[in-house]
Amino acid sequence: MTPDATIEPLIEPCPLVPTDTPCSEIASHIFSRGSRHHILVQRPDGEVGVVGREAFLGHIARTPDRSTLAHQAVGDLAVWDLPTVSERTSLTAAAVRMMSADGGNGFRDLPVIDAAGVAYGVIRPVRLMRALADSSARHAETDGLTGLASRERLMSALEEALRALRTSDSRVLVAYLTLDSLRIINDSLGHHHGDAMLRTAARQILAAAAGADVVARLAGDEFAIVTRINLPSTVAVEAAAMAFGERLRAVLSQPDPSLPSTARARASIGVVAAENPTEDPDELLRLADAAMYSAKLAGGDRVQFGRRTAEGIDKILNDALYLTYQPIVDTITGVPTAVEALLRMHRGADDESFPLDVKQRAARLGATLDLDRWILGHACRALRHWEADDFKPARGLVMHVNLSPESLVVPGLADGLLSTIRDSGVSPQRIVLELSELSRLGDLAAARAELRALDAAGVRLALDDVGISLDTLRFLQEPIPFSIIKVDRTIIRGAGRGSAVDAEVLSVISRIADELDVAVIAEGIETDRERDAVRHAGIGLQQGFLHYRPMSEPLLKARLVAATTPRQRIRAI
Template identity: 60%
Template sequence: MTSEATIEPLVEHCLMVPSDTPCSEVGAHIFNRGNRHTLLVRADDGELGVVSREHFLHSMAGAYGYGRQLLARQGIGELTHWGMPAVTPDTPVATAAALMMGSEAPEGFRDLPVVGADGDPLGIIRPVRLMRALADDAARRAETDGLTGLATRARVIAGLEDAIAGLDDGDARVIVAFLDLDRLKHVNDSLGHGAGDALLRSASRRLLAVAGGADVVGRLGGDEFVVVARMRLPAAITAEDAALAYGERLRAALAQHDPDLPDSAQARASVGVAVESSPGADAEALLRLADTAMYSAKLGGGDRVQYGRRSAQGVDAILTDALHLMFQPIIDTATGMPTAVEALLRAHTAADDSNFPADIKLRAVRQGATLELDRWVLSRACRSLRRWQADGLEAARRLRMHVNLSPETLVAPGLADELLTTIAEAGVAPDRIVLELSELSRVGDINAASLELAALDAAGVSLALDDVGVSLDTLRLLQQQLPLSLIKVDRTVVAGAGRGNAVDAEVLSVIARIAAQLKVEIIAEGVETMAESEAVARAGIRHEQGFLRFRPMSEPLLRARLASAAALAMRR
């Protein structure tokens, strides 16, 4: 933990005189020396006051030059500024500055008297020195994490940029290690934040001890740490091997038992490492690569090191190694046949493969990579659809593929070209694709993207508005001049109508009527019970998606279900 800066090195020793010392004596023996900025004055009751050289000389001169004659016999106490707060050498700089600015001084800031622990005067502290120290302290705080004493994000980035700029295109490399503690939340929840802070300080000490020679060791916030190091690689060692070995040193240091912490407050770390050899590389991009590698290590169970590789397309394969798609059919209740499937992004975890990857989505937003992630999903969904067609699945010939667009993706430049290129590269006709716009998308962003959405529509891609009815904003979006082909009713409305809620049933009917007026298709989402299905049917909606018909499933299981559905249709 960093110590707070105090005023001790700023204290200037000065002379002190009793308050009844004649002004003529002060002028003759003190200020005439020319090296005293301020004089401390002590009253009979022990109170301290200050007299500045400038104030004293101005008063002695007087308005017409008679000040010296008038004041010569008066005590210096008559010219003293009393009531100034006294401080001690261990007073924090910020506290002293607040006292100085809070004092009522008619001529601006005043020097503050400084006393020892016993109350005896030691000297003064001048405003100019105090303000400089305050600025230096603020700059230090901006670069230093207050809890651990490590570098802040700003200093990490600056250090990383300097390290990269210092590369010489030879065998020098910059290694970035991104570390995340695996159990900080558990420690905070079970033992309290005091124990969590102790764990963070312990981790910081161990990192500093093992990362000798590193350019910078920093804490980005929470339980995330970064180490930046430069090294030269022998010919026999690859950059990947060197980075993994360095990351393993850091991981092992954090895995060691700290005797100062209780057993339940011990924690290990997931580590991602990335390497750069070019002096013109982007520091933020290198940090993101290490961050992504770290998250892959965490998804793999934690307490391990993962190396960050860049793919030829510029999209880090590490991120997508943790992801896969599941598919949920959309059913025409009149025929019982699937008419479309929605591709759902899911994360591989040790316990379950059906979890929505909220952390990965959040990281994509933070890194400005939502378009990349959405293109990854779109590409794999399209390739799956093409495989089903190539394998001769009859049901796949009529299926459309629904893919979600992140709200942040809507504002990406060249959105239509990017998505159409992805569809074309997968070998699928654009009219087989439905792009779902999230209910989290802002009206302004959707309107700003209207030209890109119109281009997608003109190319044959269908656009759907997802989760309609969850809020008034989604209903307002229906008033916009958007090329929508489909509306999906939010599951909360469907569930309420299924429970007999009159308001939800009416909302369901209103949305169905709006869809009819707009001449767009409508799908009820989240249908889980027969009561909900019957409520949907009463509203005149014939397409459903939900657990009642099909749960999300893997691609092999979906292929089997499609083949079974086709065989059943033929028997009919």
């Protein structure tokens, strides 16, 4: 029974009698035939009421003189003012009507009418609610668009398949795939074509994975398959897993004649294999997910086997990610005092982009702190290399690195970050960790001990993006050791355009920072007016395109030399 199923299988036929029918006739009908049904009664104007069998028998039991039943109309015992339903009414619609008929004594039985408007049965609350619960449970296990299983059913099937390894010589394969072109199809041809492509992909996957334990749609363009295979001793499990993935990839590359020629699925696929019943199902799925993303970063339309390696997300993303650096300038001297390490991602020879999807993927893999440590480690090693090369402008330069809000709740946060810094050979005093004001106050409070440990080791903490919501200035009242505030571009832009409110907000932030002995950096400076507005507010540290854009290491070194050489000092690039 689907969520759109009707009440037809739940209808209980009932006799229909006029409202003036004597109760004695109804009693005779019930006792002579052993009827278990309710009674429908109808007034001359066509309104239908219901007399419940139990309620009727209760009335008889309370009537000492049974002869009076011959003079009492059954209509006097009926429940009236009930909405009617038909066999075509859906479960959900019937439940809504039943709830509207609740008179304070519980849900009512509803009369059912046929196409001609004649009442012939009832729908009882207990049967309707049970059917709704069953339907909801099935709906929770099924994707509405493709009919494939949900994540819950997938995990259940995977757990069962792993348990079966205790008594068999089979192997469990998990494939995780994403359609490389769905976003392009949605944008260029419309979401109706995108939905059609998803349905086509679901049919193709089912055909290619015939006999699989389960095929599921996990998210927009992501699918997963769990299957068991028996291997001869001459076939390696990795080879079998790759062959399975290639079969999926080949089938998905086939065009659907009913779709535009450009609407081809093509897929990036990650596959993993399990031979041990003690494998962690969640970890297997994460490993397959990571392998899929590795295939996607490598260009897509390919299969990647997921290996358990110590490198984690570093191994997967190393070739795709890199850092750029944007200086933070003392506007009185014009000399950079710090640089911020910014994550970027290669997507092609001539294409670079902000890696938001990488961060989202890391969060889904539970590897946000791994990614943060990857960035921190590369930034620290860059700073160490500059010093080792006797690059004088880098002496005393401070490195800013962003810390994701998701990392705040990871156990061992401080130990992990400090270990990364120590391994690089850089002093913790040279590192600033920026925490977005989008971090939840509860997470910051929960991480208070970890943040204090970082501060005690010499790492400074900056509250980033201040100004998006001034409520976050209350963070500075918490016992969290922030020593730097970074004012968001939204406030800077308004102050530069002459907004009295934004200028006052900027001044308020500056005054609060002075009182709390906290440094302030204005970020997103793009015009002379914005620079001047920030100076007027008493803020001497600035960051933005007016001064420097994010740049590669070689270009950064050249700009630092120019900035620290008086005859060649320049302001912007």
